[in-house]
Amino acid sequence: GAGVSQSPSNKVTEKGKDVELRCDPISGHTALYWYRQSLGQGLEFLIYFQGNSAPDKSGLPSDRFSAERTGGSVSTLTIQRTQQEDSAVYLCASSLAVAGGQKQYFGPGTRLTVT
């Protein structure tokens, strides 16, 4: 079956522009996560959606970052007024319901370059 997909795979944007990154989770997965990975680094948690609950936004680095998840499926991560330090790979993952400890399935990521 289809895995987690992300688009675009690569995005180059000018400093100050807004970008939208999309994540299509595995069908039926109610939990969805966004992470950021800078070159050679580990995964930095950004935001977590679980069903209809309020998202856990505790990892968002600034108010320029926001995310939404429509209909409990597709999610969009928006970065406003991009800065060069936003350059990174943005990874999305989904998992089955409820509590943590479930297996996360990752997408291939979107590589964002801010020039």
Next chain:
Amino acid sequence: TQLLEQSPQFLSIQEGENLTVYCNSSSVFSSLQWYRQEPGEGPVLLVTVVTGGEVKKLKRLTFQFGDARKDSSLHITAAQTGDTGLYLCAGRDMRFGAGTRLTVKP
């Protein structure tokens, strides 16, 4: 939020050698997961450990969960070049450690 420390940060070894990497926390894990990430791809789950003292084996990989559930180790026997990658641990809250970047040279 549970903070995870992984060590070493980098490890470069020859094919055939053994190695161990570590994941530690100051607080108790209710469960812990190990992932491997290859360049250009997302992480892939290797194992989930839940019980203190638990040992799980996956071919040449041996995962141990500390008795107190505050630490875990991953031991690779006779490393192969295909083991090269970033090894990450994550707690139940799905926050990750910074990872150990392993390079296995032929």
